[in-house]
Amino acid sequence: MDWDKIRLFYEVVNAGNFTRAGEKLGVNQSSVSRQISTLEHELKVPLFHRHPRGLVLTEHGELLFRAAQDMRLRLDETRQRLTDTSERPAGELKVTATVGIGGIWLARRITEFLDRYPDVQIQLILTNDELDLAMREADIAIRLRRPAQPDLIQRRLFTIQYHAYAAHTYIERFGEPERIEDLDKHALLCLGGDQPSFILDLHRLTHLGRDPKDPRPARLVVNDSLALRQAIENGAGIGMAPDYAMSTNPKVKQVLRDVEMPSLESYLVYPEEMRSVARVQAFRDFLVAKAQRWDF
Structure with missing residues (x-):
């Protein structure tokens, strides 16, 4: 099959x-229509149902x-590999992480990486959805649970410990809970919305020590972890938050210190076929070094 026609079909x-x-391709509509008709004639099958409202x-x-989508992905991957060098990583790197760890822990360290590798351009995608790395929705991910896909390389980074926090201003007004039962008398702040259940469970002080x-x-x-932490900091109530985001914040205090709280393991994940890509290797080594030094 003629790749030019396949590419045209893909764009249509x-x-x-x-x-x-x-x-998009810089050709007129009649030329596009004619080439698609030629492709259908060569393949001896119709590719589109043509309707006044569009193509189906x-x-x-x-x-x-x-098939065309798979060919495009592999060509893009090959092009990126050809432009990479092991001596000097270069090109765009799509990194995905959760809103919390990406917006705080990772964002604080991106500048150092970019200074070290000036030819790498980072596209940071913050979402609690697990993007499909196999379909190149991202090149590398930081995830808060071990991936199940067998074709993904994974490297444990660090343990994320969660604790209950309250602002000093809140404690001055309403006191500090000493036991789990004391939470019954306090304003509780929780994460909600369209989040993975294991993330929501971490933030449920409403359920701690109670019948579910x-x-x-x-x-x-609130459906955003950054907004939740802002609410805690500003004295709206007591809420759960990761230590990496709150332990050095002078406006808040960890409460219920004697109560065992949940934790998560974080993982650096990328597809097997990206193993030898220089910019992926550089980013992997950078984050692993930060994690090993407990750089929080």
């Missing part, structure tokens, strides 16, 4: 119609698009 699917695909892939079109069917009421539920 992504664009949704011949006109937008032509604009046929079953054959779906099959060809998946009879939790304490939460004064505030």
